Amino acid sequence: MDIYEAIRHRYSCRAYANTPIEKEKLDRILTSAAAAPSAKNLRDWRFVVVTDTKIKEQLKVAANNQSFIAQAPVVIVGCSNSDYVMRCGHGISLIDLSIAMEHIALTATAEGLATCWIGSFYPEKVRAVLGIPETIEVVELMTIGTPTDEEKHKALEPLENVVCYDKWKF
Numbered sequence: 084m085d086i087y088e089a090i091r092h093r094y095s096c097r098a099y100a101n102t103p104i105e106k107e108k109l110d111r112i113l114t115s116a117a118a119a120p121s122a123k124n125l126r127d128w129r130f131v132v133v134t135d136t137k138i139k140e141q142l143k144v145a146a147n148n149q150s151f152i153a154q155a156p157v158v159i160v161g162c163s164n165s166d167y168v169m170r171c172g173h174g175i176s177l178i179d180l181s182i183a184m185e186h187i188a189l190t191a192t193a194e195g196l197a198t199c200w201i202g203s204f205y206p207e208k209v210r211a212v213l214g215i216p217e218t219i220e221v222v223e224l225m226t227i228g229t230p231t232d233e234e235k236h237k238a239l240e241p242l243e244n245v246v247c248y249d250k251w252k253f
């Protein structure tokens with residue numbers, strides 16, 4: 084699957100088969116995250132890979148009881164170890180982590196798996212479940228697994244709604 088196909092086929096999957104992800108596949112997916120660009124090449128992302136049934140159940144509770152979180156064979160908890168702020172005023176933690184997490188989503192799609200970003204969670208609860216220190220920011224969670232639902236075909240946003248050329252024309 085090439086990059087365009089992976090982008091087209093990625094969708095938010097909320098129903099997973101009860102089958103583990105092969106170690107080689109998961110390693111390739113995680114390697115794609117570690118290959119992501121990062122500001123100043125700081126690479127301050129940290130990923131907690133959760134496969135334990137009891138811990139996934141606790142994560143589900145910490146994430147608003149979204150039941151597919153416990154069902155997915157793998158939940159990645161994306162964290163950042165950086166409070167660096169760029170000259171533009173933006174902190175890098177959310178940006179760097181988001182790039183790496185989308186690498187995960189696209190690579191998983193290319194591997195025939197499906198994913199879902201999870202932003203609806205209580206960071207303090209996730210921190211407590213996983214023993215993550217206060218100094219580390221819990222940025223996003225992502226489920227990965229073999230989908231049991233139908234891939235959703237999404238309506239694409241017309242380019243003219245989101246793109247302009249040379250000057251601001253919205």
Ligand SMILES: Cc1cc2nc3c(=O)[nH]c(=O)nc-3n(C[C@H](O)[C@H](O)[C@H](O)COP(=O)(O)O)c2cc1C
Nearest residue numbers: 093094095096097149199200201202203204235237
């Ligand atoms: C930052 C972020 C947080 C999200 N949080 C959740 C979530 O907590 N639960 C959920 O079911 N979907 C979540 N989603 C998935 C979005 O609802 C989904 O990406 C959007 O509806 C577009 O659908 P698609 O991913 O299938 O293209 C999140 C997506 C993003 C990018």
